[in-house]
Amino acid sequence: MLCHLHIRNFIIAGDIELDVQQGLTVLSGETGAGKSIILDALFLLAGGRADSSQVRHGEEKAELSATFLVTEHSPSGRWLHDQELWQDGECIVRRVITADGRSRAFINATAVPVTKLKEFGDLVLHIHAQHEHQRLMRSEEHIGILDRFAQTHAEVKNVRQLYREWKTIERRVQELQASADKDNAEHQLMTYQLEELRALGLSDDELEELEQEHQALSHAEEMLLSASQVSARLNSEDSDADVLSELRQAIHQLEPQANLHPALTGALSLLNEAHIALQEAATDLQRFASDFEWDPERFSTLDARLSSVYDIARKHQCRPEALPALQRELEAKAEHFAAHSEELDALLEQLTVAQDHYETAAQALSTLRQARAPELAEALALQLHKLNMPHATLMCHVAAHPERPSANGIDDVELRLSANPGQPVQPLHKAASGGELSRIALAIQVLAQHSQQAATLFFDEVDVGISGATAEEVGRLIRQLSQHSQILCITHLPQVASFGHHHWLIEKHVVDGQTLSQVVDLDAEARTQEVARLISGVRVTDATLMHARDLLAAPLMH
Numbered sequence: 001m002l003c004h005l006h007i008r009n010f011i012i013a014g015d016i017e018l019d020v021q022q023g024l025t026v027l028s029g030e031t032g033a034g035k036s037i038i039l040d041a042l043f044l045l046a047g048g049r050a051d052s053s054q055v056r057h058g059e060e061k062a063e064l065s066a067t068f069l070v071t072e073h074s075p076s077g078r079w080l081h082d083q084e085l086w087q088d089g090e091c092i093v094r095r096v097i098t099a100d101g102r103s104r105a106f107i108n109a110t111a112v113p114v115t116k117l118k119e120f121g122d123l124v125l126h127i128h129a130q131h132e133h134q135r136l137m138r139s140e141e142h143i144g145i146l147d148r149f150a151q152t153h154a155e156v157k158n159v160r161q162l163y164r165e166w167k168t169i170e171r172r173v174q175e176l177q178a179s180a181d182k183d184n185a186e187h188q189l190m191t192y193q194l195e196e197l198r199a200l201g202l203s204d205d206e207l208e209e210l211e212q213e214h215q216a217l218s219h220a221e222e223m224l225l226s227a228s229q230v231s232a233r234l235n236s237e238d239s240d241a242d243v244l245s246e247l248r249q250a251i252h253q254l255e256p257q258a259n260l261h262p263a264l265t266g267a268l269s270l271l272n273e274a275h276i277a278l279q280e281a282a283t284d285l286q287r288f289a290s291d292f293e294w295d296p297e298r299f300s301t302l303d304a305r306l307s308s309v310y311d312i313a314r315k316h317q318c319r320p321e322a323l324p325a326l327q328r329e330l331e332a333k334a335e336h337f338a339a340h341s342e343e344l345d346a347l348l349e350q351l352t353v354a355q356d357h358y359e360t361a362a363q364a365l366s367t368l369r370q371a372r373a374p375e376l377a378e379a380l381a382l383q384l385h386k387l388n389m390p391h392a393t394l395m396c397h398v399a400a401h402p403e404r405p406s407a408n409g410i411d412d413v414e415l416r417l418s419a420n421p422g423q424p425v426q427p428l429h430k431a432a433s434g435g436e437l438s439r440i441a442l443a444i445q446v447l448a449q450h451s452q453q454a455a456t457l458f459f460d461e462v463d464v465g466i467s468g469a470t471a472e473e474v475g476r477l478i479r480q481l482s483q484h485s486q487i488l489c490i491t492h493l494p495q496v497a498s499f500g501h502h503h504w505l506i507e508k509h510v511v512d513g514q515t516l517s518q519v520v521d522l523d524a525e526a527r528t529q530e531v532a533r534l535i536s537g538v539r540v541t542d543a544t545l546m547h548a549r550d551l552l553a554a555p556l557m558h
Contacts (some may be wrong), residue, residue: 001068009055027488067091085110094106107120134437147369159358159408194334416428419431438463471493479500529545531548
């Protein structure tokens, strides 16, 4: 329940402090006096959008605060506990708007995002703004009315959650499918390339070994001839002038004098080493020449394999030795594609399950709506009969469209009205006048009073388009509603104003060249004067005062 409201430098308000009582508080005043200031202030304190134009001209900032009494186990109390903002059964909400358009919000002296202010505001305050009844002209609003009446909050929440889960999976499936379609050509090329590389089967060090062996085989004749000729020169059996023979003679000639001088000893040693090395070389060359086998088939195989390696390297525009690394890269991409494919298959299965769950829940919700729709129509008709629409007939039409699923389920809901005998039941936008829409909106609020979470309701000219006996019934109904909720109501009608438990008069004055709005909590005599003004306008007579007293006395007699 709202118990205190403080408005400072807001629009044309200077400094307004109001203690708000339980029951019905009516607000009245001349056109332009600023009756909407309180409504606008509460709208901002409930998380509405702020702008710099709301700061009173010439001031740096506007400050708004409201104090709510909150019970610990109420929805708003539990919310405060969850947000770690609970404070001894009282909640002070503040909003500061600066002249440059910036805004700050506080709950119990803790700075919070405006979204949090709105979450709390939705729990403690419901504003039925001027012309809001026009929303009834849109059939998409009617589904919420039925759900509130049928108290399907848990079912609707479940359907919305299942719808989000279904659509989240569906979006991921679409992303993967689009990616697969986009990469399909690349995937096909990569698959072909990978098959070719796998068939080639080139290992990291194989190319170097192949090239060396191929090089050797391609020069086999020259190598064999050279080895044979050099071996013959080193050690010819047909000549005494071969290299080894010459070397042996030199050693034999030098050996007798080798001990006579150190230089001769060194030279002899080198000649002996050379003789040994040349003998070993000759032996190796002889062994190579005798063991070497020319294998034309092996050479052909090597030649073909190297040609394949070079051809594939040219296709991929890379060096031949880079082919093994390229194959590993393509293998990794193939694994990525396979993982995407597996994910897509798994998601398609999840998508089917999620859709089935949604459709089951949506169908159950639709069945519940169809069962409760006649009850809503009957209950609204009864309330409208009390509001001087004795012949009103209503229908709440629920049409299931499984082919058009949404977060709200599969139903189209439409309220339809016949206001007078002999008229067909038609959609509200065809059948209801402005005054009738106002009464329907009020009837809906009355039906919602037991399920309405907010303890405070604000009606802005809910009596628009009505007068006379209907206005009196509206006033009586709003007063009845105030037995369960604290209500503030802006009105121009004396019949409605007379049903208030409390009455605020909004006045506009010019002080030092500045226009200021003020709010006066009227006592009994001042209230009689104000109701008389609402009856007759500017000129208040004894007759209108008497009429005003009669109106004010009427609620006390019921």
